[in-house]
Amino acid sequence: MLIRVLTAASLLLILWVLLSGHMDILLLGLGLGSCLFTAWLAHRLALPDPAFNTLKFSLDLPRFLPWFFLEVFRSNLDVSWRILHPKLPISPNLSTISTKSLSDVAKTTYANCITLTPGTYTLNTGTDTIEVHSLTKETAENLRHGKMKKRIAALRGSGKTS
Amino acid sequence: MFTVTFIAILIVMFFLLIRVALGPTVFDRILAVNTFGTAIVLLIALFGFLVDRPDFLDIALLYALTNFISTIAVLKLFRYKRLGKAADR
Amino acid sequence: MIVISWVMLLLGSAFCLIGTLGLMRLPDFYSRVHAASIIDSMGTILVLLGLLVQTQDILVIAKLILILLFMMLTGPTAVHALAHTASLKEKDSEPDSASQLS
Incomplete structure (x- = not known):
């Protein structure tokens, strides 16, 4: 479960970097926070089918x-x-x-x-x-x-x- | 070359507006507005390349998402007569 | 590379215009959806790919691919919701069919 959330968050972080293009500490920190929050929200929202790989x-x-x-x-x-x-x-x-x-x-x-x-x-x-x-x-x-x-x-x- | 595609999409948008005004049923109008949104996304992306400022792609990306949500919201409003709750069973 | 991009942009605009022509010509709503789906699929794919081969910037390429991906995922959903609602409205006399939202 934790692994799922962290995987989703790191994929979202890649998306964040691709979309913003900035590499400052501040912007990356903000991105990390919002990515973790979004992954947690998505985990609360949906129960993905465990058989779906x-x-x-x-x-x-x-x-x-x-x-x-x-x-x-x-x-x-x-x-x-x-x-x-x-x-x-x-x-x-x-x-x-x-x-x-x-x-x-x-x-x-x-x-x-x-x-x-x-x-x-x-x-x-x-x-x-x-x-x-x-x-x-x-x-x-x-x-x-x-x-x-x-x-x-x-x-x-x-x-x-x- | 961007200008040709730009003008073609402007013509497309003109006829889509005619369909919005004409459309016999409400669904014709919603379909035309949805396609109009697609045309706007293409137009914004093209405009970014036309003036050589690719930052416009961010706006196009946001518009693509907003367009989808607005279509779904209008359909939901039309079907359930409200936006808050899902349905009275 | 430039030639490929031009061909794609021109073909994309041609498909958009054909789709619009279909939107004006076809007789009823359920057929017009097919014409709109030409603009949604081929027009979008060709114009965005035509823009894609014009640039070398990796961020711009990523953004164009993301736009294409979002359009490909959300377009069919919106069209399906639209057609489904229209078909429900048509057979409005059956009250229980309104509760089966798929």
Whole structure:
């Protein structure tokens, strides 16, 4: 518990130095105080899932992010093409997707990634399903194939699956 | 080159204001205001580079956070009709 | 390096303009969210990355990356909250659905 608070405080201190850029004793002391206070407040506020391993999860992200940004770029081109098309070839629809095999952190990541990709966004979240609004039938079909879900499920350290 | 992007974002903001004035539902307006905030963040960052004073990035960073909180606050006010308590169940 | 930055800035402004066009053209609220999400994702990424390759100052790079990170984390949350509230307002007749805040 103390280790968690101190780790959070030292990460916050790095953020403080990056943002301020000053190395005076006074400013560093103020930063240390506020970082410790913030870490303590965050510890009081939330009970992080002990099965969620932040280090493992962050180390796995570089394998996921390039593919994800490529996907964002591709769907951006698709949606832009549809907007520029004089006839607006869109077919908005709702679909429900099961997230049964994912842990809580993975579910949140999945819903956020869906919303970040243009052409789809999450409208509603349940315990085992998420409701997705998509601009066209094809994007909904793509989502149902679950390529992104498999990639997110492969991220290690995201806690136990409920 | 910064000037071109600057002008493009100004045009974007102009049309977003039209959407705010036009928007049939209140959610259209909130969406346009949220996107307007994104455009402002980009504009401030660009302006910092345009006048060669990167200190403006601090303001952009703060604006990015405030924009999110204001959107959530407006939505909460709209949904529960108050800001203090979470919900009457 | 300068050329890459120019290309990114120009592409970013183009995506922003396309997103605005979509915001004006698309017929209903739920479709317009997709157009706004173009500005939120590609416009932001490309413009900020275009600024990123212009500078060598480590503090400026850190700040730009932090802005990008905050936008990527908060943008989807705001959009989801907005769409969720809109969908709740639509089916207002069911009183118990209002208490399930996700």
